Amino acid sequence: MGILMILKKNIITRKTFDEVMLPIYHPASFIPVKGLGSRIWDQEGRDYIDFASGIAVTALGHCHPDLIKIITKQSCMIWHTSNLFTNEPALRLAKKLVDTTFAERVFFANSGAEANEAAFKLSRYYSIKRFSNKKTKIIAFKQSFHGRTLFTVSVGGQKKYSNNFGPKVPDILHVNFNDLNAVQSVVDKNTCAIVVELIQGEGGVRPANFQFIKGLRDICNKYNALLIFDEVQSGMGRTGKLFAYEHYKIIPDILTTAKALGGGFPISAMLTTNKISELVEIGIHGTTYGGNPLACAIAEKVFDIVNNKNFLQKVIDKGHFFFKILYKINKKLKIFQEIRGKGLLIGAVLKPKYIIKIHDILKEVSKGVVVLSAGNKVIRFAPSLLITKEEIEEGLERFFQLTKEFISR
Numbered sequence: 067m068g069i070l071m072i073l074k075k076n077i078i079t080r081k082t083f084d085e086v087m088l089p090i091y092h093p094a095s096f097i098p099v100k101g102l103g104s105r106i107w108d109q110e111g112r113d114y115i116d117f118a119s120g121i122a123v124t125a126l127g128h129c130h131p132d133l134i135k136i137i138t139k140q141s142c143m144i145w146h147t148s149n150l151f152t153n154e155p156a157l158r159l160a161k162k163l164v165d166t167t168f169a170e171r172v173f174f175a176n177s178g179a180e181a182n183e184a185a186f187k188l189s190r191y192y193s194i195k196r197f198s199n200k201k202t203k204i205i206a207f208k209q210s211f212h213g214r215t216l217f218t219v220s221v222g223g224q225k226k227y228s229n230n231f232g233p234k235v236p237d238i239l240h241v242n243f244n245d246l247n248a249v250q251s252v253v254d255k256n257t258c259a260i261v262v263e264l265i266q267g268e269g270g271v272r273p274a275n276f277q278f279i280k281g282l283r284d285i286c287n288k289y290n291a292l293l294i295f296d297e298v299q300s301g302m303g304r305t306g307k308l309f310a311y312e313h314y315k316i317i318p319d320i321l322t323t324a325k326a327l328g329g330g331f332p333i334s335a336m337l338t339t340n341k342i343s344e345l346v347e348i349g350i351h352g353t354t355y356g357g358n359p360l361a362c363a364i365a366e367k368v369f370d371i372v373n374n375k376n377f378l379q380k381v382i383d384k385g386h387f388f389f390k391i392l393y394k395i396n397k398k399l400k401i402f403q404e405i406r407g408k409g410l411l412i413g414a415v416l417k418p419k420y421i422i423k424i425h426d427i428l429k430e431v432s433k434g435v436v437v438l439s440a441g442n443k444v445i446r447f448a449p450s451l452l453i454t455k456e457e458i459e460e461g462l463e464r465f466f467q468l469t470k471e472f473i474s475r
């Protein structure tokens with residue numbers, strides 16, 4: 067092989083994706099190679115303000131020094147033990163989660179879908195053991211998102227994710243979000259669980275009403291059903307509380323969290339109570355990687371940083387600051403019909419006239435800033451919780467200029 071051929075063979079470009087990867091994604095036209103805080107750089111050295119943080123995952127930004135320190139330290143100790151052993155980082159993290167939440171028991175996994183899979187299996191297992199074989203009905207909500215395994219797409223309320231994979235997991239009903247009457251009309255003694263996102267993330271950044279969540283709690287109590295909060299996206303400081311359920315002051319039976327928990331390292335957790343865990347037996351569920359010491363050491367550090375009054379107050383302040391600038395932008399551009407969300411999970415709903423152009427708008431602004439969509443008409447912002455006001459200003463200025471150019475064409 068000539069030297070030129072060898073060089074050519076090793077050049078990795080966006081085109082390589084189209085040649086070797088399973089074509090289930092449509093990634094951006096550039097490849098990020100470096101990140102620092104809320105800024106990323108591509109192969110050509112161009113920089114972008116990151117308002118997506120890997121879909122609400124890198125909550126402390128890129129290459130946070132404390133996370134670099136802990137990953138280096140733990141990687142010199144022990145990475146993985148499997149569940150033949152327990153390990154110190156997992157026990158420390160679990161203790162902290164138990165000390166700061168409603169929960170008394172913790173199960174670790176690797177992704178949001180796996181935490182939810184465990185939650186759904188556990189709620190059926192518990193209901194069957196404790197009540198009856200027939201108590202398996204799960205009530206979920208339209209537009210909800212709970213992950214991509216077969217059980218979680220079956221529970222999720224978006225057919226585009228669950229169709230064409232053969233028979234779905236049965237005995238799951240979907241009703242309108244924020245509609246208690248709809249829940250009342252389908253709940254019965256065979257309902258084992260109601261699962262809800264406190265802010266529907268992928269479904270369009272739609273917050274649940276207080277009365278709705280309170281009503282779900284009452285219904286669950288009445289029918290001996292478990293209330294599951296999917297806080298995979300809303301948890302770990304994203305809304306300005308450690309978990310969003312604290313805004314509602316309503317306690318679930320099971321809570322799942324992932325995304326921000328590892329700050330970019332894959333880990334998830336399912337939290338629950340002794341009442342439910344009492345019926346669990348050794349071996350009914352498990353995972354090879356879940357709770358491994360490397361992931362848990364990193365998550366413990368993320369937890370220590372996020373679980374701080376001052377830190378969480380700043381998330382709320384920066385959320386307000388972000389909203390304020392978005393309103394200003396909208397005064398000039400008039401492209402949004404509503405701006406909603408909580409803390410640093412923000413959705414800007416496009417006016418009907420711009421909805422069909424959402425992908426073109428996203429593509430255009432991706433020249434200087436990374437933003438997300440949520441559903442088919444919402445532009446979603448989920449920046450690092452440590453983003454500075456200067457970075458918010460700079461990123462939104464880029465967003466404003468690029469959007470302005472686009473709509474004036």
Ligand SMILES: *Cc1c(COP(=O)(O)O)cnc(C)c1O
Nearest residue numbers: 177178179211212213267298299
């Ligand atoms: C992202 C997300 C999931 C799925 O998490 P994965 O890590 O992709 O499996 C589940 N529920 C909600 C609310 C999410 O936002």
